[in-house]
Amino acid sequence: MPNYVEPKLIAGNSNTPLATAIARRMSMHRGMSVDLVKARVERFNDGEIFVEVYENVRGEDMFLVQSTSNPANDNLMELLIMADALRRSSASRITAVIPYFGYARQDRRTKARTPITAKLVANMLVEAGVERVLTMDLHAAQIQGFFDIPVDNLYASPIFALDIKEKFKDRLGDIMIVSPDVGGVARARELAKRINAPLSIVDKRREKPGEVAEMTVIGEVKDKICIIVDDMCDTAGTLCKAAELLLSYGATEVHAYVSHGVLSGPAVERITNSVMENLVITDSIAATDPVQNCKKIRVLPTAPMFAQAILNIWNGTSVSSLFETGTMEPIYEGFFRG
Structure with missing residues (x-):
């Protein structure tokens, strides 16, 4: 097990209910309270994003939960700026938990003079300080190869x-x-x-x-x-x-x-x-x-799956075990009945 005391979660504004549900589920697994790290994400009058993390994250294993969904550009910038804030606050490792990875449809050049925006986003995430990505059902599997850092792609x-x-x-x-x-x-x-x-x-x-x-x-x-x-x-x-x-x-x-x-x-x-x-x-x-x-x-809900994946990453155990229905069954036990 790594030397980190506890895995720490922090969330942007794109999907707060999911981030809260992941924290609640992790609390159940660990038998102790896992809360979202307190932070504020605000905007100046011209739309610029400002982030301040209120808790000490030095040497911590940080999991940053943020989907890059609509408004995609605002949520992507939130993710990048929060990652930069954590890196400059000396977090030991930053894992971007991106349940929905935006810009994934632009994964290749379909005609002349078009971008490969999925690759551009991958580069920006790494440059911002992200050291690992956890996502679900990428639009194209080859996007994992756009990163030079580990990418765990879960499946629904x-x-x-x-x-x-x-x-x-x-x-x-x-x-x-x-x-x-x-x-x-x-x-x-x-x-x-x-x-x-x-x-x-x-x-x-x-x-x-x-x-x-x-x-x-x-x-x-x-x-x-x-x-x-x-x-x-x-x-x-x-x-x-x-x-x-x-x-x-x-x-x-x-x-x-x-x-x-x-x-x-x-x-x-x-x-x-x-x-x-x-x-x-x-x-x-x-x-x-x-x-x-x-x-x-x-x-x-995806919170049970993401919570288990985050704990597996923190513990250094297998994430691919979550690809199997048999593994997911006890995690979702009782949910689909009734």
Whole structure:
């Protein structure tokens, strides 16, 4: 075990409820109170961010919890400035816990004269003093290679598998896992293996970002309960169209499990009016009031998983053990029942 007295948590403003839940869960595991380090994150009149940490963090193992979700630029700058504050306060190690890693969609040059912003963000995090990153369901796995520091990428699929087994326990034989595009096949296949279900693919062709020109279904979905699996849902246009398409191919029901509920613009309204039975997301992004009030959207907690991952990193034990459904089952014991 490292020589640090206790792991210490500090949080930005992007997802305070999740950070508080992680601290509460860590307190349960350790049998002692784990509180968020007191700090203030304020803005000057021109929008500049100011951070002050009120507690001594010298020589401490710091875990900085901050999703870089909407407003992405403000939350990213908060993360960078807080990391710099901790480094200049002589923290022994700074681990950035980023449940939702923004700018991950810009992970390669799709055409001439475009940036690879995910790499730029990786460089900025390292320069700010971050020595390790803990995140969940990166949009593209190769982003881990953009860092020269350790990156632990957790997966929501074990949580989804537990939820599906409980919610559809009498109908598991009728389930068909669906990838909404060819690029997401590996993610959908992973979940399909966990619940022993077949896999189908919606092949979509985009004319420009956010707009789909044509969609077809690869695989037999007739008389199946289709579960669409994706890493993020932004405006929900593609998701709702895919649900309509699956029903036109003979599916009896369509549900969706998405790791990150970005849900910007008309997303909530589209989901409310869609043919989908429900959309299940995680709390990697703090839910807005419209999301919380939408009867078709259900939120699963990630705090038990992140709390265990943080403790494993602090203890120097395996994080990859959390990739297994069997490991997650006792961590989430009793949550999915009732």
